[in-house]
Structure formats: structure tokens, C-alpha cells
Amino acid sequence: MLQAIWALSIKEFLALLRDKRSRAVLIGPPLLQLLVFGYAATFNLNHISVAIYNEDQGEASRQFISQIEGSPNFNIIQYVSKNSDIAPIINNKEALMLIHFGPNFSTNLQKNITAPLQVILDGRNSNTTMISLNYIRSILFTFNQKWASEHGSKSLPSTLQPRTWYNENKQSSWFIIPGIIGLITLIVTLTITALSVAREREEGTFDQLLVTPLTPLQILIGKALPGIIIGLVEATVIIIFAAYWFDIPLRGNIGALYLGLLLFLLSAVGIGLMISTISTTQQQAILGTFIFMVPAVLLSGYATPIENMPEIIQWLTYLDPLRYLLIITRGVFLEGDSYTLLFPQYWPMLIIGITTLATTGWLFQKRVV
Amino acid sequence: MTSPLQLKSVSKSFASKERPILAVDNVSFTLTPGKVTGLIGPDASGKTTLMRVMTNLLIADSGHIQVLGLDMATQGHAIQSSLGYMPQSFGLYEDLTVQENLDLYANLQSVPLEERPKRYKILLEMTGLQAFTQRLSGQLSGGMKQKLGLACILIRPPSLLLLDEPTVGVDPVSRRELWQIIYRQVADEGMTVLVSTTYLDEAERCYEVLLMHEGKILGQHKPADFNKTLTGRTFRLEAKGILYRQLLTQLEYRSDILDASLGEDNIHLISAADTPFDQAALLSDLRLLKHVTDLRITPAPAQFEDVFIATLKAQTTTLSPPKKIKTVINKTSPEDVIKVVKLERRFGDFVAVKGISFSVRRGEIFGLLGANGAGKSTTFRMLCGLLPASSGSLSVAGHDLRTASATARRNIGYMAQKFSLYTNLSVSQNLRFFAKAYGLSKSRQAERIQWALTTFELTDYQNSNAGELPLGFKQRLSFAAALMHEPDILFLDEPTSGIDPLARQEFWQRTNALAETGITVMVTTHFMQEANYCDRLMIMAEGQVLAAGTPNEIRQLATTDNQAMPSIEDAFIHLIEEHTPPQDITS
Numbered sequence: 001m002l003q004a005i006w007a008l009s010i011k012e013f014l015a016l017l018r019d020k021r022s023r024a025v026l027i028g029p030p031l032l033q034l035l036v037f038g039y040a041a042t043f044n045l046n047h048i049s050v051a052i053y054n055e056d057q058g059e060a061s062r063q064f065i066s067q068i069e070g071s072p073n074f075n076i077i078q079y080v081s082k083n084s085d086i087a088p089i090i091n092n093k094e095a096l097m098l099i100h101f102g103p104n105f106s107t108n109l110q111k112n113i114t115a116p117l118q119v120i121l122d123g124r125n126s127n128t129t130m131i132s133l134n135y136i137r138s139i140l141f142t143f144n145q146k147w148a149s150e151h152g153s154k155s156l157p158s159t160l161q162p163r164t165w166y167n168e169n170k171q172s173s174w175f176i177i178p179g180i181i182g183l184i185t186l187i188v189t190l191t192i193t194a195l196s197v198a199r200e201r202e203e204g205t206f207d208q209l210l211v212t213p214l215t216p217l218q219i220l221i222g223k224a225l226p227g228i229i230i231g232l233v234e235a236t237v238i239i240i241f242a243a244y245w246f247d248i249p250l251r252g253n254i255g256a257l258y259l260g261l262l263l264f265l266l267s268a269v270g271i272g273l274m275i276s277t278i279s280t281t282q283q284q285a286i287l288g289t290f291i292f293m294v295p296a297v298l299l300s301g302y303a304t305p306i307e308n309m310p311e312i313i314q315w316l317t318y319l320d321p322l323r324y325l326l327i328i329t330r331g332v333f334l335e336g337d338s339y340t341l342l343f344p345q346y347w348p349m350l351i352i353g354i355t356t357l358a359t360t361g362w363l364f365q366k367r368v369v
Numbered sequence: 370m371t372s373p374l375q376l377k378s379v380s381k382s383f384a385s386k387e388r389p390i391l392a393v394d395n396v397s398f399t400l401t402p403g404k405v406t407g408l409i410g411p412d413a414s415g416k417t418t419l420m421r422v423m424t425n426l427l428i429a430d431s432g433h434i435q436v437l438g439l440d441m442a443t444q445g446h447a448i449q450s451s452l453g454y455m456p457q458s459f460g461l462y463e464d465l466t467v468q469e470n471l472d473l474y475a476n477l478q479s480v481p482l483e484e485r486p487k488r489y490k491i492l493l494e495m496t497g498l499q500a501f502t503q504r505l506s507g508q509l510s511g512g513m514k515q516k517l518g519l520a521c522i523l524i525r526p527p528s529l530l531l532l533d534e535p536t537v538g539v540d541p542v543s544r545r546e547l548w549q550i551i552y553r554q555v556a557d558e559g560m561t562v563l564v565s566t567t568y569l570d571e572a573e574r575c576y577e578v579l580l581m582h583e584g585k586i587l588g589q590h591k592p593a594d595f596n597k598t599l600t601g602r603t604f605r606l607e608a609k610g611i612l613y614r615q616l617l618t619q620l621e622y623r624s625d626i627l628d629a630s631l632g633e634d635n636i637h638l639i640s641a642a643d644t645p646f647d648q649a650a651l652l653s654d655l656r657l658l659k660h661v662t663d664l665r666i667t668p669a670p671a672q673f674e675d676v677f678i679a680t681l682k683a684q685t686t687t688l689s690p691p692k693k694i695k696t697v698i699n700k701t702s703p704e705d706v707i708k709v710v711k712l713e714r715r716f717g718d719f720v721a722v723k724g725i726s727f728s729v730r731r732g733e734i735f736g737l738l739g740a741n742g743a744g745k746s747t748t749f750r751m752l753c754g755l756l757p758a759s760s761g762s763l764s765v766a767g768h769d770l771r772t773a774s775a776t777a778r779r780n781i782g783y784m785a786q787k788f789s790l791y792t793n794l795s796v797s798q799n800l801r802f803f804a805k806a807y808g809l810s811k812s813r814q815a816e817r818i819q820w821a822l823t824t825f826e827l828t829d830y831q832n833s834n835a836g837e838l839p840l841g842f843k844q845r846l847s848f849a850a851a852l853m854h855e856p857d858i859l860f861l862d863e864p865t866s867g868i869d870p871l872a873r874q875e876f877w878q879r880t881n882a883l884a885e886t887g888i889t890v891m892v893t894t895h896f897m898q899e900a901n902y903c904d905r906l907m908i909m910a911e912g913q914v915l916a917a918g919t920p921n922e923i924r925q926l927a928t929t930d931n932q933a934m935p936s937i938e939d940a941f942i943h944l945i946e947e948h949t950p951p952q953d954i955t956s
Contacts, residue, residue, distance in 0.1 A: 007805030011791065011798075018834075019793045204789035208850075211753050211783040212806040213775040 004214055008222025012196060016226070026192075030184045030234055037180050038246055041303075043172035048073055048132045051095040053080040058106020060115070064143055068099070073135050090122050097121045097132055109147065166334045174249075177242045178329040179302045181235055182322050185261070186268050186296070189231035190289050193272030196223050198285035216364035220273065220357065227269040228262070235261050242333070251336035260328035260342060263349040267321040270356030277363045296320050301327075321349050371438065373529040373561045374400040374423065379432030381415075381422050392418040393429070394584035400529075400563060405555055407572035408565040410581030411681060411869035413839035416565040417457065419581070420533045423563075424454045437529055453527030457534050459518035463507030467498055467517055470506050474521040492520040495550050510741040512543025519550060526554065532564040536571065537867040540740035540895055541938055542945055548574070567869050568896075573673040582681060592673050599639065599671035599679055602627075604646075606636040607667075610660035614734070614881050614902055619655065621878065626651075628678050630874055631901040633936045634921060638666075639675050674870055681871055706731050706858055706889045707752065712761035714747050721747040723912040724761060729891060729905075734884050736903030737893040738941060744912040745893045746786065749862050752891070753783050766858060779807060782856035786863045786893075788843045792836025796827055796846055799835050800853060807854035821849035841872035848879070859883065861892040865899065877902050897938035908944055915944045 016022050050068060054061050068074045077095055080086060089095050100118035108115035119136055121129045166174075200206035209219065239257070242248045275288035298304070299313070300322035306314055317323045324345040331337035331345075381393040392415040400406055410416050421427040423434060425445040434441035436448045461470055471492070475485055493499045496516040501509065506517055515535055522530065532551070536544045548571065554560045564575070572578050573592045580587045580595070588595065606629075608616060613636055620629040620636070625646045628639040640646035648666050655664055707729035714722040722744045729735040739745045750756040752763060754770025763769060768777040790799045800821050804814040822828045825845040830838060835846060844864060851859060861880070865873045873896070881902065884890055892903070900906050900920055907917040916926055920937060927940035935943070 004806050004808055007802055011794065011802045014794050014798055015791055018795075203792065204785055204787045205791060207750075207753075207755050207785055208783065208789045209806070210755055211770075211778055211781065212803070213778045213808060214806055215775045 004212075005218050005222045005225075008214065008219065009225040012223060012226040015199075016192065016230075026188065026230065026234075030188055030238070033184055033187075034180055034238055034241055037183075038173060038177050038241075041172075041176050043131070043175075045128060045131050045135070046073055047075040048097065048135070049077045049095040050074050051078045051080055051086075051089050051098040052076060053083075053086060053098060053100045055103040056101040056105035056107075058110075060106040060109045060147070061101040063147075064101070064117075064139075067139050067143060071135070071139065073132075086120065090120060093122065095122075096128065097136070099136070110151075173246055174334060175330070177246050177248050178333040179300075179326050181238045181242065181261075181329050182264065182300070182325040183297060183302060184238055185231050185235045185265070186322055187293065188234050189227045189265055189268045190272045190275075190293065191286070192230060193223065193227040193269050194275045194279070194285040194289045195282055196227075197273065197276035198279045198282045201279075202281050216361055220361050220364060223273060224266075224269045224357070227272060228265045231265040231268065232258075232261065248333055250333055252332035253336075253338040254332075256337065256339045256342055257328065257332040259339070260325055260332075260346065260349070263346055263353060264321055264325040264328075266353035267349045267356060270353045270360060271321075273360045274356050274363070277360050296322050299323065318348065319352070321352050324349050372399045372402055373437050374563065375433075375435040376423070377433040379419075379422060379429045379434060381418055381427060381429050391584050393422060396432070396581075396584070396586050398579060398586055398589055400561055401577055402561050403555065403559045404576035405551065405562045405564065405574075407575035407578045408563060408581060409567070409569065409572045409578060409677065410565075411871050412567075412841040414581045414869075415584040416581055417533055420454070420456075420531055420563075420565060424452065424531060425449045451527065451529075453522045453530040455518055455522050455530075455532045455535055457537065459515070459521075461506045461514060461518055461521070463505065465506060466503050467506055467509070468502040470517060470521060471524065475524050478525040480525050488524060492523060495553065496520050497546065510543075512539045512546075512741050515539055516543065516547060516550070519547065523550075523554060526558045526560065528558075528560060530554070530560055530562045532562065534565050534567065534867070536566060536568060538741075538863070538895070540743075541897060541941060542740050544568070544571075545942075567867060569672075569674040569677055569870055578673075580677070580680060587680060595676040596671040596673060599675050601668070602640045602642070602646075602679070603669045603671045603675055604638040604640065604648075605632065605667050605669040606638055607634075607663065607665045608655070608661050609663040611658065612904065614904075615885065616655070616658075616661075617878075617881060618885060619658070620651075623651065627682055628675075628874070630674075630678075631877075631898075632669075633898075633901060633924065633934070637669065637672070637675070639679050642679075677870055678874070704731055705729070707735075707763075707765050707891065709748075709752070709763045710761055712748070712751065712763055713759045714744075714751060714756065715759045721912050722751070725909070725912075725914050726761075727907055727914065727917060729889060731889055732884060732887045733904045734880065734890045734892065734902060736900050736906035737891065737909065738897070738900060738906055739893075739909035740945060742911075743909040745909055746862060747912075748909070749860060749891075749893060753781065753860055754778065779854060780857045782851035782854070782859045784847050784851045784859070784861045784864055786866065788847060790835050790843075790847060790850055793834055795832050796835055796838070797822070797831040799846065799850060803850045803853045809854060817853050817855075821853065825849045841868045844868050844872065844876065848876070852883075856888070858889045859891070861890065863893050863895060865894060865896060873899070897936065897941050900937040908941060910945055910948050915948055916940075 016026065052065060054065070065076075069076060078089065080089065080098070086098055086100075089098060098120040100120065102116065102118070105115045105117070117140070119133065121133060123129050197206065200209060214222070239250075243250045271292060272289070275292065276285050279285040279288055299306075299309075299317045299320045301317070302322070306317050306323070309317070327345050328337075328342050331342060376399075377397050379393060379396045380391065382389050382391045394415070396419065408416055408419070418427065422429045423436065425441060425448055429441070437451055439448050439451070441448060462473065465473065471489060475488075480488065493502065496519070498513065498517060498520070501513070506514060509517065519532075519535065536547055539547065551562060551564070555562060564571075566572055575592065577589060578592055578595060579589050606616075613631055613634075617629055617631065617636060620626055620638070625641050625644040626638055627641045630637050652664055652666065655661060705728045709728065710726050711724045712722055712726070713720065713724045725748065737745050737748065747756065751758050752765055752770070754773070757771055766777070766780045770778060770781070791802070794802065797818060800818045801814065804817055809817060822831055825848065827842065827846060827849065830842060835843065838846065848864065851861075865876055868876070877899065880890055880892070894900065900923075903920065905917065905919055906923060908915045908923065916923055923937060923940050924935055927935040927943040932939065
């Protein structure tokens, strides 16, 4: 009966690949998503627009401004000359922040008196505000040190020397792109499998399939295989892009990564087929996919840390296969993890996969829906 | 009165990967105003393309079209809004109720609000849909949907109405009602109607008929004038002691017979145009058969279908007679291959099949007839194991297919009502898939695929996508796929719905030959004439069996003093009307 299962899988492949449009869907959007997410989705801030209001004509403020100018993170867009100009700049989102040097900034520093520096920030996007403020802080920190050493004042009692592990340059793409592997693979396999039974039901071919000697289990396997194979191919393409195009270090064991992918695909295919079995039309299947996809991505820790979620929501994340895969991809890419360290991530996906596939098989058997 | 529709040398071709297709080839005709004209022709003869060209949905490559005094080339949009057109699958909104659909189309055609109640009343009365105004149109039967579609078109009565196969898949009772509506519009509103159809009895009732084949119009005549072309060439053959369908297989390859088909309790013959019909030789050949007595050949009036078949068989040189279908069968199964006892199926409160019992013998062609929604398909689906029975028992070749092991399903072949093969797989990929799904060995697969391609003449199409085949070829492919594994029992759910008379005849020749090899065939159909091919048949209505027996026994049920020779269709309508008092639709 292996022959019949394989025949079914081949049929699924042909049905997908012979159609120009569905072929394009398999190749185009995932690559596009990879590039868009890879470049656009970043937590780093570049070209923060800054306005300067400098009432001080001394050396200190000029030095400080030149440091801002030299940083790729900032972009000075305007120099303001009077107080009343400040509000419109922030209100109209011309600049994200305004740095105000008071009239005695340099004089005070020369006299070793603390000189306040006013920073006005647009707080409408709190996250961005916090990050840009931090950048300013680090510039200020360097400035202080430099000033102190150059002007012979007492050196600061102690200085921080932060060193970030795994992602030494704090590149957010290192965090985001390994996550994309899971995200795009999930979208593709879920869509393919969710449509597979629903399409047959909509076109009436499912009955023709059910009257053949194929058992529900065989139909299930025949439909699951193409999803897993296509998912593995898509993931491989993205992994190659991540390593060679985006230069993300691949530090861990490839085998451990693929074991994780395989288990992940098993659970994704199980969920996709379950959605497909309870849908009667392709439209319902697509809708079902989205109802699952959106929370699955939000709960996976792809963008926001799971540790910050309320406890009840945190329990929910254990049902999300993407959660486990993200730990695996980030672990293998950045930390160099191997099988033993990742074991706690493997088995939950296996359980999700087996449960969903068994449910689908049971629904098939009942043939009620 | 000038004609509302004139075509002069209109052509339309489509680019295709293999070769350009000339769908409409230099067509010229003028429609008679205030009459119903039928447009008939085999599948893929260009009827639908022609309809679409006349409604400005497709632009003709060349030629001149004038509709209601407007020129298509310059006033196409005005034409579109002034004529009424009902395509094959009319755009009813299935999630709207009957009333909401009517309102929608009244709005689309900007019918003044004050005129609506009166118009609605007339249309609902005519269509018999008064009681269903609040029902979702998706939940109407096929016949009711078509009537609603027609009502939507007629909200603002157009002076020219084009209907593209409005009666496909509609049961005989609804079919008669649809035609009554059309004729009433013609009488009341002086409407001109052009209707394409595959039902030749419908064409026969038209004022004039256009016969179309391979994009060309072969003739425009009154049906009676068409019939005159066959004067002296049509005969009736009667015999006793043999099944007519068995006798039919003896007539297929005689050079002096152009066509032989089953009539009501006789065989209908058309003699060849160029070879003289040697009646004596035929009779003496047939007398050699066992048990045959009372052989008789008498001249018969030509029927409209004869004209169609004679014209097209003369035109089509490529159509060779179907090859003999050889199949091996397992002789050990019991004699009653299908047994059904008190079978019932409920959907919630609704009882679709109400405790029916029947049995089918080996090698029999068993017909299941009934109006839309009579429970035929539900019964079929239960027999094939696609739907569980609510109560009662059923066995097919000794198994209940729902609970039996998968291997039991190897005994049956199933052909669904709707084309249900993979549309974006090629013909040979479809065949290969089913051969593998039924677990045929490698060498057997190749053999069977080759067999299917040659027997069903699909070789030219083997690399075409199944979804792009003409309807008749799709039906051949489905039939071939159902036979890949040489089943003992064949389930055919409305196999001939929507295909043209030639293809239908070909289909019955094949089925007949299959039954001769001992295969049991269970078939549902809307074409009452086809019931004559069945050894036994069963008529269903509202989930119950109204009558069962041989075609002759069924006919006798309707024999009355004023109708001595009823057809199966007469008997069917008689039985249905006895069961449910008819709605007053002509009031």
C-alpha cells in the first residue's frame, strides 16, 4: 500500500506545482517576506531625527554636537534659534527629539559645575523613545569620560564596560531572522495542508478518493508528506539566505536544527490538516489558518518576550509549536546548541503533532464533516 | 417587425497552446421575432461562445451583430443592458433569500418601487416559489434555483431573452414548468427567445431550430422541416424473447444502419444515407439468435433526435464505433449483489430517505429515477459508503462499504454526478493516480492506462489538463477512471447530465457492453428515455419508492384509456403527480 500513499503524495505535488499560480505562491511570497522582514523588522534605530537648540556658544556644546553628527543613529535635521520653535517641531513629528543646551553649558563645565542638558522627546511611540534616549545616554557617557580626561578633572570612580554575549553588536536581525525560518515555514505548510482536503471537498474529488481502497490513515499520510517536504525545502532556502545573505552566524549543530524543523513541521501539518478536515470550503480553510496563525505568532515570542506575558497567557504559549521552534532556531544559530540542550523543546512538538494528526484521523474516520 | 437579433459572418477564435480553436466559424442568422428559437449542437460546438458574443461578454473577431436595432461594435454596452441573458450557472446569491435575490435584481435593473409588488406576485406565482420567499436560495433544489434565476431575469421583461442551457440537471417536472414560464413570456410580452439546450424534445417544441456543429450553423429550420430530411429512413424494430439492449449490440456494426437506439419498448433505427437498407438480411441475421421470436420491422416517424444524430454522424468522420469493452469478473459473489432493507437517512428533522428496500441482481442495469431532491443521491452515497445510514441495512457485494475493509471497495467503481477528477492534472496523470490508488501492479497500470486512452479515444488529449476538456470528454475520462480497476459493480450518478445526444448514445453503448460482461450497473438519470436501457428501475419521490419494476411494468402503471402507449416520462410524471397534487402554475 506504500505505492498508493506515494501516488497520493505525487498527485498532491502535481496539483500544486502544475498550476502556475500556486507554484508562484510557493516561491515568491516567502522570499519576499524573508527580505522584507529581514530588512524592515529591526529593533535598532537608525537616522533618528534630532533638532538642536543651542543657546551656548562654547566648546563643550560644539564637541557634543559633533559626536551626535558622527553617529549613524542620529540625523540632525534642524537648528532651532528660539524657544517658541521647539513645540511645533515635536508636534509635527519633524524630529523625534530635541536637545537643548542652556546658555551656560560650556561655562559651567569649565568651572566643574554640573551642567544640565535638556532632552525633549516625542513619547508617542514609547519603545522608540526609550531606545533613542539610551543612545543619547551612551553618547553622553562617552562625552563625560572624554571631557574628564581631557580637562584633568578627577576620573570617574568606576565605569561600566558592558559586553553582550551571543549577539555582540546587538544586531536585532540576529534575533529576528532565525525567527523568520519558523514563521515563513509555518505560513507555507499550514496553507498548503489546510487547503488540501478542503479543495478536494469543494471540487467533489474527495468522494472519489474515499471510494478507493485507500484507508483514512493512508490518505492522511499521503496528504501530510507533501506538506512536510515542501516545508523542509522552504526552510532550507531561508536557512541558506540567513547564513550567507544576512551573515547570521550558524554556530550549532545542523542536525539538531533539522530534527526540530521536522518535529515542527509534523505539528504544523497536523494542525493544517485538522483545519482542513473541519472546513467544507477553501475559504473556510484559509480563514481557519489565519485564526490560528495570528495568535500563534504573537504567543511564540517572535517579537515580544514570553516572560512579559501574564501567567495564564504564558500557559497558552505551551500549545504553540512556533514557540519551541523559535528557541531551537535561535539556540542553534546564536548559542551553538545541540541535541541534549534542545531536548525540552523537541518532545512538546512531537506531542502536538501526534495529537493533531490523531484527531484528524479520527475526524476522517467519522467522515461526518 | 424587424428581427431583434441579426448576425452576419460572425467568427470568434481562441488562442490555445496546441492550436487556435475556431469556436464560432462564419455564423449568420436572423431570429424570428416573437418566437422561441432553439440552439442545439453537441458539446464544444460553440453554443456558449456564440451566446457570449451576442451579449457583448466576448468580442467577435469579425462580422456584424445587430441586437434590438443596436450595433454591437459601437453600442455594445447599451445592448448588454437591454437584453436578458441567463448563463449556464446563473449568479444567484446563495446566502440571500429568494425575496432578497429578487430585490437585488430589481435594484440592479432599476425597476421602480411601485411596480415591484405586482411584478413579484406574477413571477412568484409563475415559478411556484410563493411559499419559499424566505428560504435561502442556496437551499433550493436545482430546479427551483433555475426558476428563481429566470424570475430574476424577467423582473424587467426584456424584449430579447437569451438562455444558455437553462434545463441542465433539472428534473422533468421542473423542466416542464420552466418551459411553461418561457412560453407564457412569449405569449404575454411578445418576447423573442433564443435558448440553447441538449434536450432534443425541448428543441422539438421550439418554433425554429438552429443546429450548430464545430462552430458552424448547419441549418435553421422548423423542427418538422428538419424531420422531413429523414423521410423513409427511420424504422422501428420489435422482437420478443430477448432484452432490447442485448439486441442492440448486434446492430452496431452494420453498414446499412447509421444508428440504432432504444425507444419505448422497441429499437429505433436510422438507415444509412448512401447504403440501401437491407431489411431481409437484417431479419434473417437476427433470427439466428437464440430465443428471439416475433421479429418485426416497421417504418416509424422520424424524431427530432434522429435528425440531430443523422446530421452529426454524417458530419463527424472521426467518430468510430466504441470498441468492445472486455472485463473479467469474479463469479463467486452472491446473485443479489446489492441488497437494501428499510434504509433510512435523516438530516436533523428532515428525512431524506424513508425506509426503502430493494435489491439488484448480478449483471443488471438498475436505474434510479426521481425529481431533484427525491433522495437518489443520498441513497447512492450510502451505498458507496460515503454517508452512514441512520437505520436499516445495506450490503454491496456482501459488505457494508462504510464499515468494510478498504479492499472491499476494490469491487466498486463510482462516478460522481459532478465532474470529480483533478482538474489541474493531465488526463494521463489522473488515470495513473487512480490506477495506483487501486493498487494495480506496474505492468497492469500501463496496460490499463493504454486501454483507457484507446477505448475512450482520449489519446489526443492525454497531456491536456482534465479541467480543460470539453464536457463529453470529461465524462469519458470519469468513466474511464471508474473502470481502471475493473470493478464488479458500477455506480453512476447522473452520468449523462448535460452531455449531448451523441455522447449519451456512446455512453449507453459502453454501459450496455459492460453489463453484457456481467458487471452490475446502478445508475441515476434525469433522461427518462434512458430508463429504457435499464433492466429494472425504481422511481423515487420525497425519499420513498413510488414504483419499481421493468420499464414495461412502469409504463403499464400509467396506461389509461386516453393514453394507450405512455412513455417512461409520461409514467414518471403521472406517478409524481399522483404522489403530490400539482401546483397550479398556469393560473
